[in-house]
Amino acid sequence: xxxxxxxxxxxxxxxxxxxxxxxxxxxxxxxxxxxxxxxxxxxxxxxxxxxxxxxxxxxxxxxxxxxxxxxxxxxxxxxxxxxxxxxxxxxxxxxxxxxxxxxxxxxxxxxxxxxxxxxxxxxxxxxxxxxxxxxxxxxxxxxxxxxxxxxxxxxxxxxxxxxxxxxxxxxxxxxxxxxxxxxxxxxxxxxxxxxxxxxxxxxxxxxxxxxxxxxxxxxxxxxxxxxxxxxxxxxxxxxxxxxxxxxxxxxxxxxxxxxxxxxxxxxxxxxxxxxxxxxxxxxxxxxxxxxxxxxxxxxxxxxxxxxxxxxxxxxxxxxxxxxxxxxxxxxxxxxxxxxxxxxxxxxxxxxxxxxxxxxxxxxxxxxxxxxxxxxxxxxxxxxxxxxxxxxxxxxxxxxxxxxxxxxxxxxxxxxxxxxxxxxxxxxxxxxxxxxxxxxxxxxxxxxxxxxxxxxxxxxxxxxxxxxxxxxxxxxxxxxxxxxxxxxxxxxxxxxxxxxxxxxxxxxxxxxxxxxxxxxxxxxxxx
Amino acid sequence: xxxxxxxxxxxxxxxxxxxxxxxxxxxxxxxxxxxxxxxxxxxxxxxxxxxxxxxxxxxxxxxxxxxxxxxxxxxxxxxxxxxxxxxxxxxxxxxxxxxxxxxxxxxxxxxxxxxxxxxxxxxxxxxxxxxxxxxxxxxxxxxxxxxxxxxxxxxxxxxxxxxxxxxxxxxxxxxxxxxxxxxxxxxxxxxxxxxxxxxxxxxxxxxxxxxxxxxxxxxxxxxxxxxxxxxxxxxxxxxxxxxxxxxxxxxxxxxxxxxxxxxxxxxxxxxxxxxxxxxxxxxxxxxxxxxxxxxxxxxxxxxxxxxxxxxxxxxxxxxxxxxxxxxxxxxxxxxxxxxxxxxxxxxxxxxxxxxx
Numbered sequence: 094x095x096x097x098x099x100x101x102x103x104x105x106x107x108x109x110x111x112x113x114x115x116x117x118x119x120x121x122x123x124x125x126x127x128x129x130x131x132x133x134x135x136x137x138x139x140x141x142x143x144x145x146x147x148x149x150x151x152x153x154x155x156x157x158x159x160x161x162x163x164x165x166x167x168x169x170x171x172x173x174x175x176x177x178x179x180x181x182x183x184x185x186x187x188x189x190x191x192x193x194x195x196x197x198x199x200x201x202x203x204x205x206x207x208x209x210x211x212x213x214x215x216x217x218x219x220x221x222x223x224x225x226x227x228x229x230x231x232x233x234x235x236x237x238x239x240x241x242x243x244x245x246x247x248x249x250x251x252x253x254x255x256x257x258x259x260x261x262x263x264x265x266x267x268x269x270x271x272x273x274x275x276x277x278x279x280x281x282x283x284x285x286x287x288x289x290x291x292x293x294x295x296x297x298x299x300x301x302x303x304x305x306x307x308x309x310x311x312x313x314x315x316x317x318x319x320x321x322x323x324x325x326x327x328x329x330x331x332x333x334x335x336x337x338x339x340x341x342x343x344x345x346x347x348x349x350x351x352x353x354x355x356x357x358x359x360x361x362x363x364x365x366x367x368x369x370x371x372x373x374x375x376x377x378x379x380x381x382x383x384x385x386x387x388x389x390x391x392x393x394x395x396x397x398x399x400x401x402x403x404x405x406x407x408x409x410x411x412x413x414x415x416x417x418x419x420x421x422x423x424x425x426x427x428x429x430x431x432x433x434x435x436x437x438x439x440x441x442x443x444x445x446x447x448x449x450x451x452x453x454x455x456x457x458x459x460x461x462x463x464x465x466x467x468x469x470x471x472x473x474x475x476x477x478x479x480x481x482x483x484x485x486x487x488x489x490x491x492x493x494x495x496x497x498x499x500x501x502x503x504x505x506x507x508x509x510x511x512x513x514x515x516x517x518x519x520x521x522x523x524x525x526x527x528x529x530x531x532x533x534x535x536x537x538x539x540x541x542x543x544x545x546x547x548x549x550x551x552x553x554x555x556x557x558x559x560x561x562x563x564x565x566x567x568x569x570x571x572x573x574x575x576x577x578x579x580x581x582x583x584x585x586x587x588x589x590x591x592x593x594x595x596x597x598x599x600x601x602x603x604x605x606x607x608x609x610x611x612x613x614x615x616x617x618x619x
Numbered sequence: 620x621x622x623x624x625x626x627x628x629x630x631x632x633x634x635x636x637x638x639x640x641x642x643x644x645x646x647x648x649x650x651x652x653x654x655x656x657x658x659x660x661x662x663x664x665x666x667x668x669x670x671x672x673x674x675x676x677x678x679x680x681x682x683x684x685x686x687x688x689x690x691x692x693x694x695x696x697x698x699x700x701x702x703x704x705x706x707x708x709x710x711x712x713x714x715x716x717x718x719x720x721x722x723x724x725x726x727x728x729x730x731x732x733x734x735x736x737x738x739x740x741x742x743x744x745x746x747x748x749x750x751x752x753x754x755x756x757x758x759x760x761x762x763x764x765x766x767x768x769x770x771x772x773x774x775x776x777x778x779x780x781x782x783x784x785x786x787x788x789x790x791x792x793x794x795x796x797x798x799x800x801x802x803x804x805x806x807x808x809x810x811x812x813x814x815x816x817x818x819x820x821x822x823x824x825x826x827x828x829x830x831x832x833x834x835x836x837x838x839x840x841x842x843x844x845x846x847x848x849x850x851x852x853x854x855x856x857x858x859x860x861x862x863x864x865x866x867x868x869x870x871x872x873x874x875x876x877x878x879x880x881x882x883x884x885x886x887x888x889x890x891x892x893x894x895x896x897x898x899x900x901x902x903x904x905x906x907x908x909x910x911x912x913x914x915x916x917x918x919x920x921x922x923x924x925x926x927x928x929x930x931x932x933x934x935x936x937x938x939x940x941x942x943x944x945x946x947x948x949x950x951x952x953x954x955x956x957x958x959x960x961x962x963x964x965x966x967x968x969x970x971x972x973x974x975x
Contacts, residue, residue, distance in 0.1 A: 418851070418853065419855055430851065435847050435848070436848050436851040439841060441844055441911050442844055450848075450849075451852045453837070454852075455834075455853035455854040457834045461833060462832050462833060463837050465832075
């Protein structure tokens, strides 16, 4: 069996793992669950040798195991099927099964020997594809199975499945059952990392819950747990406190009067199914769900980045959203992404150039010439207002910390004076102090009448900053939580089950139709 | 040029003049100018060019003759103009390999039209327009067939060259007569400065303003910095790319027209290999192949540096067959020097800057 004892890991002062003990036995499937940032991924990385712990030891069958890289782990029979699919799409199925360990004779790869070993494994998994089929022709689900097959063909003793269900859809749970049965029969020790608590309880033998870099529930029989209990353990005592000190305005969410962002019967095939939602100005509305539930598609649709198959989106000024992403931006929609390095900042450019990027450069609102001096002084105002810690506005953004980079992203969007502010995981990977400052900023903007939609994988964050949280399940809105129902626990549970706990009927759905249609010419809404 | 030379001269003065001997602000202003200069991306190429001119001149003072230097400027102008357009494309991580062929094809267009009896000036304007259209065609290929610019323009590099050969039957075509104002003005000079050189300077000045102070210039550099973030910020990436490709084509046309004015005829093999020299000039001038950064002045200076090397070799009695090798060596030296300077500067900045 594989054991981890007293594993500690810190990243520049941030404790990712604070002395974790963990063990998996052959022939059992052990679930590893916890919130984002609880330390699951770091623990997995330690187990496969991708991260060297600061303290603690790994043991394989009692003998100490020192891993310096992932290749070492593979050699010891520890395999991982990761969240990000890591197949080579241009190569065929067979070539993907043996990366770096093709059976060879001299310089030649023995395709026949490979096929003899690969076929039974794929059959066992129920993956019915030709071995010479290019991987790019496979469905996401088939690829996921292929990844598992690739791991199995090396005859691993320990197999870590990191979020396998993010690609395997709910209907495939039965298939996954079969896969796990196969693994148990082969006496493989399986670690199953997932956010889908329902799946976890249905599929796994034991559950380990992590919170804040520690194991709070060590390997407990899945039969003795419920989604409710697991969520409770994931959030811990401080969950309640967090919510109480949250920044709720307390204002009732009233709809039908005043400016609002309205989504009317919005459908995006395979992702959103006839969703109608109204987000009034002056309140912060959160959207939540598990991966693939559609909550992020909603954000993308409102930002003009996703084409609608049906329905329409109406902005606070009454105009319909048109013209794709650029059209949305010219109409006053801002999308602040937590993936700032990719979608947010220009790392090699000065703060002031980043701040002016939307208003003066993309939208050309300051006329035919960009005046650096004016951009600098406006950037200075933002630096002061948002508390961006930088020696000057001439500093390259790449030299700033993550939290300050994120504030630069906010500054550049605020420059454009948006009426709709969409936030996609806006505090990803930034420290707690900067988070708090951003929460305060969001509240202030909301009070100034900005429409705000926040998506976050962190239920606690949503509970703390939102006035209402709309939960998605299978492409539809399954609950709109507010008031007393609005806490991290309920959000997580509804995300996973699709129903509001306690059997209580969801709060009466606000009647969009009547209020909305009075503003519209007849037939305009449908 | 007028932009760069005064600060270059005043920088050392600023240090050598003892404090108090000059009127208030004198050395201060010089020092400010020096600081501004040191921050420019084209510092490396400027130093390299000046040093090279001084070295060659030290061996043979005839090299310092005004006429000789102006001759180099004139010869460098064509690649210089192409390099200015290339700097825009490189800054947004694109490339135009067809500029040499556009240059030949537009020169031919200008000559043919004038040969048909059209007013030479009108022919010239039309040829520049044709250059823009050729650039637009490149952009359309990139946009609608989803080709990378290097592939699309590799194809048009051959196509445009082929057109020039086909339309001219592979022979030279004479332009407007030598005594036509078109030829005397474009082939002439003002106070000893060749018109082609003046055009290069004007192009440089205009494009520097475009790059540094217009939304278009900022968009170009934004896209090169982080294409996805640019798209997310509402920058119309495809449109900006199209504009930059058209600019590059039109500049090719301008260079072609100047050639007709100066040499009086077009040759279908004109400008073969200029696309790579234009890229080299832009890179020597501090434009980054990684995108996000460009210097129009640097690109022009880069082409002048290449011109200095080409004519300097004659003074060293380098056998003609070694010319290419020497040009390559100089490109390598200039880029390495620039890279070293940049790294030192960056190191200094990292040392001063507080990482927050």
